[in-house]
Amino acid sequence: MANYLITGGAGFIGSHLSEKLLAAGHTVTALDDLSSGSRLNIAHLLDESRFRFVESSVLQCAALGELVASADAVFHLAATVGVFNIIRSPVETIGNNIDGTQAVLRAAAANKTKVLLTSTSEVYGKSEHAPFAEDDDLVLGPTSKGRWSYAASKIIDEFLALAFWREFGVPTVVTRLFNTIGPRQTGEYGMVVPRFVKQALRSQPLQVFGNGQQSRSFTDVNDVVEWLTRLITIDAAVGQVINLGNIVEISITELAQRVLAITGSRxxxxxxxxxxxYEHGFEDIARRVPDISKVVALTGCRPQIGLDETLERIRQSLLAGQVAG
Known part of the structure; x- marks a missing residue:
């Protein structure tokens, strides 16, 4: 059984990943400053003997080196996320993402501890070459448009992870996540699915930003953590950039209609x-759908959970009061 460190371990994905690893018999240390994560996400894990929670940011944790040294591998999920955060606090977004990733990688370099970095489909930017493959060109907008600062910071994170592998022999895996959804995700920072479901349950209008024709590919968090837990053990994944997502596209208007049907809302x-x-001059992405042939070849796994099933679980969790924000 392995000892894993998860930065951002009290977040939406981090808490589900913690559950998955603990269920497999592993030991988990979750590091999180609760800036976007929540104690509620991990409350059911705190009495577990193989689970430890450290409340601190990656950048302020004095024991980061010790935590990384004692881990067999690190899942680096900690980052500033959400379009609202990116627009409101671009300096903090850039600093947290780049400096935080560099801090983890420098700590990992001491013992060549394996690090799996979660990046984002945002890095593909305005590319029209969908479905997106890992070796495709990345096409961002101008620096005058603040929304691209998040994508740019995650691109630097990816460069850092691959550079530490090539220059210092730190085994790194880069994963690009495509619109992961599920219970415990908050809509507070701009995530569309929990925002829609909450609006529907409150009989509020479902606010579609833009014309609603932009399409996304939504992936259940359980499918994502299945991939993550497999990739951390696969040697062939080291030094690779790997898309994680669902190939089924849906427009945002169709998503809103699906949420109304699932919730029975009027x-x-x-x-x-x-x-x-958002802001004046905001630029959106018309399509965001992945090529997942690489992760399927590496892990043998495809997404197993359909959108309707995930939406129903989100509906139930919101009704049960499990998600704040």
Whole structure:
């Protein structure tokens, strides 16, 4: 059984990953400053003898070196996420993401501890070459558009992870996540699915930003953590960039309609201009769908959970009061 460190371990994905690893008999240390994570996400794990929670950020944790040294591998999930955060606090977003990743990688270099970095489909930017493959060009907008700062910071994170592998022999794996959804995800920072479900349950209008024709591929968090737990053990994944996502596309308007059907809500769909929802000159991505042939070849796994099933679980968790924000 292995000892894993998860940065961002009290977050949405981190808490599900902790559950998965503990169920497999591993030991987990979750490091999180609770800036976007929550104690509620891990409350059911705190009495588990093989689970330890350290409340601190990656950048402020004096014991980071010790935590990494005692781990067999590190899942580096900690990052500033969400479009609202990116627009409101671009300096913090850039610093947290780049400096935090470098801090983890430097700590890992001491013992060549394996690090799996979670990046994002945002790095593909405005590319129109969908489905996106890992070796495709990355096409970002101008630096005058603040929304691209998040993608740029995660691109640097990826460069850092691969550079530490090539230069210092730190075994790193880079994963690009495509719109992971499930219970415990909050809509507070702009995530569309929990925001829609909560609006529907409150009989509020479902606010679709833009014209609603932009498409996304939504992946259940359980499918994502299945991939993560497999990739951390696969030597052939080291030094690779790997897409994790579902190949089924749906427009945001269709998503809103699906949420209304699942919840039985009579809420209306309201279209909100990007300038009102975000900022003047905001640029969105028309399509975001992955090529997942690499992760399927490495792990033998494809997504198993459909969108309707995930939406129903989110509905139930919100009704049970398990998600705040």
């Amino acid at each position: 809420s209306e769909i309201e279209y909100v201009p990007y300038t009102q929802a």
